[in-house]
Amino acid sequence: MALNGIDISNWQRGINLAAVPADFVVVKAAQGTGYVSPAVREQADGALAAGKLLGFYHYASGGSATAEADYFVNTIRDYVGRALLALDFEMGENAAWSNQPNTWIKTFCDRVSATTGVKPLVYIPASGLSRAQGIGDYGLWVAQYANMKHTGYQTTPWNEGAYACAMRQYASTGRLPGYGGNLDLNKFYGDAAAWQKIANPQNTQPVPTPAPVAPVLEGDxxxxxxxxxxxxxxxxxxxxxxxxxxxxxxxxxxxxxxxxxxxxxxxxxxxxxxxxxxxxxxxxxxxxxxxxxxxxxxxQHTIHTVARGETLSSIAAKYGTNWQHLAQINGLNNPNLIYAGQRITIK
Known part of the structure; x- marks a missing residue:
């Protein structure tokens, strides 16, 4: 059995995950030691609320592998035990791509595993698989595309079986109902139980995140x-x-x-x-x-407040007009009936 899913980042901020068909959603959490995706919690909570399996990935910058691992774990700590974890190891913006990449990957993964109890997958292009040799028993998430044409989920992605992997990314130009742009499409080689086994190998009960306390705002x-x-x-x-x-x-x-x-x-x-x-x-x-x-x-109107003893005629005389005009513009059916304190519009 296999699962179909997507991976997303801040580029897809605002996506309605309840409307997009996916068994799982892998969310970009962090990059290096100085970037956290502004959409990480919104997207993670949206995936869980929509009943999707959840994953997170960290994009390697190639600095200190230990520091980057700690930065990643601190970013997603509230979700440990509820989400699959992964390292995204690519050429772009990654100083370790050509500088002892195998050692870097293993150091990062060992650190994440030691601090969370979760063995992360390693995302890597098929052309760079040699960089993931000798890293231990960390599963691979391999990216390889047949072309850049729009596609939906594929049952048998191009070149499937050419290498062993836990998950395959086969398109970056995927199109799915519920979202109007491109999406990365993936196939996970296992069922929901297998996914959860990677996310929570000890089958421990995650500590629930406390519900946010509604603030009490002061001011007018x-x-x-x-x-x-x-x-x-x-x-x-x-x-x-x-x-x-x-x-x-x-x-x-x-x-x-x-x-x-x-x-x-x-x-x-x-x-x-x-x-x-x-x-x-x-x-x-x-x-x-x-x-x-x-x-x-x-x-711009002139208003007169009626004093005791005044009549509409006497008021009209004060302002150089006539009582008929005042009765008309004030809607007075009986011009003889006015009272002290009444406001009369003059013009």
């Missing part, structure tokens, strides 16, 4: 909405996780601003709910200009 909800609009909290579900207990409150205000009438937003602005200047513009977002125009339009 208006400031949090502004930060969300600026992209400081990312998109959901990341945004909801970062906002924690304030997420519903923040989203509620965003929804309110988007759906409320301009009259409501103007009234709230006059009440000081949204502040002034840039703060008001930033929280109101695309509604800011609409609200500003409504406020400026209102400011």
């Amino acid at each position: 909800v208006v400031d949090l909405v502004i930060a969300v609009r600026r992209g400081e909290y990312g998109n959901n579900p990341e945004r909801a996780q970062k906002l924690g207990a304030r997420a519903e409150e923040v989203q509620g205000l965003i929804n309110h601003i988007a759906s409320a009438s301009v009259e409501t937003l103007v009234a709230e602005t006059w009440a000081g709910k949204y502040g002034n200047g840039d703060r008001r513009a930033n929280v109101l977002g695309e509604r800011a200009e609409e609200v500003r125009n409504a406020i400026n339009g209102a400011a």
Whole structure:
């Protein structure tokens, strides 16, 4: 029996692994001693959530093999026992490719094995197999392509059987449903139990990663909405996780601003709910200009507050107009019925 799967890196960040058919997903974790893939946790957690078998690989830079092994292990420590581990040993950006590669590979793998109890596979191009001789009983993950044409999963990849390996990468231009770009396609020579045996040879129960504690953010909800609009909290579900207990409150205000009438937003602005200047513009977002125009339009009107004893005629006389005009623009069905404190629009 064999399994079909993909290997991915930050180049495929955002891939919906639940939508892509794959028995397993191998995720790039780190390179050298100075790079961790920004997508490593997102992709690893996505693979597990989608029910895929998980693996990680480290791209060799050819510095200290021990230091690189430790860097790799520290990056994926939370997943040890749940994931197959691998060393990616290629020519590009790798000082050890032509400098005692066999020794380097063995030193790296021995260190990973000693610190995790997991024997890593070694990814290597078929043209470089001599560099993986004499490294011990570490399985090989061999890359060799027939061509660069688009392809789906293959039952019998080109040149299969020409060398012994635990896994074969046979395309870097794979195309699968659920993703619009190229994918590396692989065939693992074993079933899920064989994969898990490599990932967790002692069959120990991995220590579960504690669930993240939702943060309690302080500050005014208006400031949090502004930060969300600026992209400081990312998109959901990341945004909801970062906002924690304030997420519903923040989203509620965003929804309110988007759906409320301009009259409501103007009234709230006059009440000081949204502040002034840039703060008001930033929280109101695309509604800011609409609200500003409504406020400026209102400011152009002359408003008279009715005093005790005044009539519509006496008010009209003060402003050089007539009571008929005031009744019309204020919608007064009975011009004789006004009361103290009532606001009358003059113009």
